[in-house]
Amino acid sequence: MVARVPKFSRIQPEMRREELVDATLRCLAQHGHAGVSVRKIAAAAGVSIGLINHYYPSVDQLISHAYEKLSxxxxxxxxxxxxxxxxxxxxxxxxxxxxxxxxxxxxxxxxxxxxxxxxxxxxxxxxxxxxxxxxxxxxxxxxxxxxxxxxxxxxxxxxxxxxxxxxxxxxxxxxxxxxxxxxxxxxxxxxxxxxxxxxxxxxxxxxxxxxxxx
Amino acid sequence: MVARVPKFSRIQPEMRREELVDATLRCLAQHGHAGVSVRKIAAAAGVSIGLINHYYPSVDQLISHAYEKLSxxxxxxxxxxxxxxxxxxxxxxxxxxxxxxxxxxxxxxxxxxxxxxxxxxxxxxxxxxxxxxxxxxxxxxxxxxxxxxxxxxxxxxxxxxxxxxxxxxxxxxxxxxxxxxxxxxxxxxxxxxxxxxxxxxxxxxxxxxxxxxx
DNA sequence: ATGCTTATTGAACATTCGTGCAAGAGCGCT
DNA sequence: AGCGCTCTTGCACGAATGTTCAATAAGCAT
CATH class of the missing domain: 1.10.357.10 (Tetracycline Repressor, domain 2)
Incomplete structure (x- = not known):
């Protein structure tokens, strides 16, 4: 008998955006400009690469939201x-x-x-x-x-x-x-x-x- | 009778370094972080891609010299x-x-x-x-x-x-x-x-x- | 339970990147 | 005039980039 273990969890869009923005800030703090990377941010947030473009049409908009939140x-x-x-x-x-x-x-x-x-x-x-x-x-x-x-x-x-x-x-x-x-x-x-x-x-x-x- | 037109000119290493550093500063001013690029800098200096690594072991050292000169x-x-x-x-x-x-x-x-x-x-x-x-x-x-x-x-x-x-x-x-x-x-x-x-x-x-x- | 919506995944794509390296050519020297 | 040093070229390579998209599955509603 194997316990069901979900591969991922679906959370509310707003919460997911929050997580992505937080991961972005962590990435920038750690890697500087090299942190502006869909792959690094996705890894920091613990999600797949594609999810970022699902929430943000381009990576620039994600950075922009991170700027807004931090500031x-x-x-x-x-x-x-x-x-x-x-x-x-x-x-x-x-x-x-x-x-x-x-x-x-x-x-x-x-x-x-x-x-x-x-x-x-x-x-x-x-x-x-x-x-x-x-x-x-x-x-x-x-x-x-x-x-x-x-x-x-x-x-x-x-x-x-x-x-x-x-x-x-x-x-x-x-x-x-x-x-x-x-x-x-x-x-x-x-x-x-x-x-x-x-x-x-x-x-x-x-x-x-x-x-x-x- | 065709006039000889050199494909490039050899100049003194010091002068070449100066040119590369100047091109670097112009590149950074114009493109910001995207200007940190061997290809862009080479284009701005009017030289080939490989010449930069001939004078600077890595692009980071070129930037470092540009920093030193500007500052x-x-x-x-x-x-x-x-x-x-x-x-x-x-x-x-x-x-x-x-x-x-x-x-x-x-x-x-x-x-x-x-x-x-x-x-x-x-x-x-x-x-x-x-x-x-x-x-x-x-x-x-x-x-x-x-x-x-x-x-x-x-x-x-x-x-x-x-x-x-x-x-x-x-x-x-x-x-x-x-x-x-x-x-x-x-x-x-x-x-x-x-x-x-x-x-x-x-x-x-x-x-x-x-x-x-x- | 079953179906539906859609959040989520991950492979694929075309670009761009820095660096290495062998070939080419300018220019001083004999 | 021609040799030779080395400055200069530009292709090749692997790695990393952002974005797209079809497939997958989580979780709610029925």
Missing amino acids: GGIAAHLMEVSAGGATPRESLSLFIRESFGPGIFDPPMLGVWVVFWSMVRHSADMQAVQQRTYAQYRQVLERYLGDLAGDSGLPPVNIQAAATALNALLDGLWLTWCLNPKDFSVEEGIAMCEGWVDAFAAGAFAARLNIPGR | GGIAAHLMEVSAGGATPRESLSLFIRESFGPGIFDPPMLGVWVVFWSMVRHSADMQAVQQRTYAQYRQVLERYLGDLAGDSGLPPVNIQAAATALNALLDGLWLTWCLNPKDFSVEEGIAMCEGWVDAFAAGAFAARLNIPGR
């Missing part, structure tokens, strides 16, 4: 955490500290983003995801920085430019650190960002980031 | 330009403005760097180039920032951390702008960096970037 997930997480701050200044500190947390500050993650960035220029889908998620990020920072400037009674400042700069500082530190984690410690990175916010709150950028903007 | 060239250029400043503060302004200049602030360049970064984690050669050129960049900034802090009579500050932060701000703005040049103008980017240097010169970061460092 959206991080943005949502940062928003949720920073919302716990009692003041704008405190929210910014939470946002900064969480940006340096595990799952974000992680060298293999560079391999993932590098793939995404390399596709932005040639894919309209990727470009759309990039612009949408970046705007989301920046708006959060704009709100906190705007409130902080209001609380501090600062002269009018180009908040959008300030948010762009803080975001760039975060991104640049992340990039530098992922390329060589020995360059500086996470705590030092946080201190650099906190210093920037302190300077902002003290009105140090008012002279350069005056309002006209665009 | 070293930019570093040398920035050093040369910024050396023209009469004061450390002026040198920093020149460094910043030149960092936003053409040839650096250029969206296709993102495709080049993205390829380099994707290889740093898996190639010891690329890692070595990365660390060497990054240290070179930062040392220049450290010198100017150190002199500026001395001139301003600031309390002791972790200059290395400050240079890391300014470099990260530059990199982050570059990345953001290359992904979407409409986000902000070059002049705004320069203003953000100048504002950071102003704040540094005013001692705004002294409290966070205190000396112990590491």
Whole structure:
């Protein structure tokens, strides 16, 4: 008497998509650009090669969905955490500290983003995801920085430019650190960002980031 | 009477290497990751497929040399330009403005760097180039920032951390702008960096970037 | 139980890739 | 003028790629 053992299991399409996207992210983190491979992703997800094209017309669309999930997930997480701050200044500190947390500050993650960035220029889908998620990020920072400037009674400042700069500082530190984690410690990175916010709150950028903007 | 027209010309090995490296950079700028291809590079250089492996044992070494040339060239250029400043503060302004200049602030360049970064984690050669050129960049900034802090009579500050932060701000703005040049103008980017240097010169970061460092 | 829907499989296809290698030819040297 | 070094060529090879598609079988409904 032999027990029936199914060769595979059918699961709900949405769950399967989720699994495929997760496998994609794992693949990119491990293999970098070489992870953009139907066969590698299929192996990582434990499914057959053909299943991927059943759910995604092309591998590019799978990557695009993975981009959306990762980027959206991080943005949502940062928003949720920073919302716990009692003041704008405190929210910014939470946002900064969480940006340096595990799952974000992680060298293999560079391999993932590098793939995404390399596709932005040639894919309209990727470009759309990039612009949408970046705007989301920046708006959060704009709100906190705007409130902080209001609380501090600062002269009018180009908040959008300030948010762009803080975001760039975060991104640049992340990039530098992922390329060589020995360059500086996470705590030092946080201190650099906190210093920037302190300077902002003290009105140090008012002279350069005056309002006209665009 | 038929004029002799050579099928190809022999040139000095060094010049040929130069041509191959230039073709590589052009390829990466145009095709991104797809430009990492012996055939595409050979076509861009106007030579046969086999010639590349004659000069470089593997395509990875060609990319590595291209990385070294591009990175070293930019570093040398920035050093040369910024050396023209009469004061450390002026040198920093020149460094910043030149960092936003053409040839650096250029969206296709993102495709080049993205390829380099994707290889740093898996190639010891690329890692070595990365660390060497990054240290070179930062040392220049450290010198100017150190002199500026001395001139301003600031309390002791972790200059290395400050240079890391300014470099990260530059990199982050570059990345953001290359992904979407409409986000902000070059002049705004320069203003953000100048504002950071102003704040540094005013001692705004002294409290966070205190000396112990590491 | 039986049938139906369709999620899932895996082989097949045409491309493209990097590298190896023997043949060819440019160009300096005698 | 012709020898010879080696730069240069381009075909050949195996491996890996994305996509297609007919066949299979899981799991729900009847």
